[in-house]
Amino acid sequence: MGISIRAYARARGVSDTAVRKAIKVGRITALADGTIDPAQADAQWAGNTDPALQRKEATPSAVKVKPATAATSAAPPTATASAAPAASSSPVAGGVGVATGGASLLQARTANELLKAQTNKVRLARMKGELIERAQAIAHVFRLARNERDAWLNWPGRVSARMAADLNVDAHALHIALDAAVREHLAELGELRPSLD
Known part of the structure; x- marks a missing residue:
């Protein structure tokens, strides 16, 4: 058996409304x-409270527990025996944490700080020029591939006359043969689909 909410609030130096709210939110x-239980509540209060949001430092004083009176000692043993397992069955990680299964305030702040650090790391890499936007990279590769395709399509017209003279064949027939071969090869290359994942 612990102390009342009001007695704990006085010992903690806060209002009993603040203690009730702390119980309600876990x-x-x-x-x-x-x-x-003052010791358990103090540990949970310290672990689940953001020190930056405190108005003043709450310094818990020594909690005075009244000696058991005849009314409290006359309680049936079955009531205290059933209350003890119920109190110990509430899962509290290491005595500090939210019993409802949610993340504690400290865990949430840690996750938030990790996210900020990762975001800042990406920003710094972008500022240094180590990262570029995905859309810009895709557009740049598309332009390069289109320029290379156009260069290959223009190649038969540039070299067919010279090759025909060297081989002593019809220039027009050689141009048509080279153009068909280049277009066929480019069509095969166009079927390749690179993965951007």
Whole structure:
């Protein structure tokens, strides 16, 4: 059995509304009977609270527990026995964390900082010229391939007359044969589909 919410709030130096809100959102957990274990709650409060968002440093003072009165000691043993497993069955990672299974504030902040670091690393690489935009790279490769295709299509017209003179054959027939061979070869190359993944 722990202490009441108001007693914990006084010991913590906060309002009982703040303690109730912390229980509701899962920053701290209450025992099955609605009381609070001060040591466990202090550890959870420290682990699940963002220090940057605190208005003032909450310094928990020593919690004074009233001695058991006749009313509390007369409680049936079955009630305390059933409350103990219920309190211990709530999963709290290492005593610090949100019992509802969500990520703690510290884990969320860590993930956020990692994301910022990765984003800054990519920005720096882009500023240094080590990275380029994917769309720009695709457009550049497309222009290069189109220029090379056009150069190959113009090649038979440039060399067919000279080759015909060297081989002593009809220039027009050689030009048509070279042009057909080049177009056939370019059609085969056009069937290749590079993967951009």
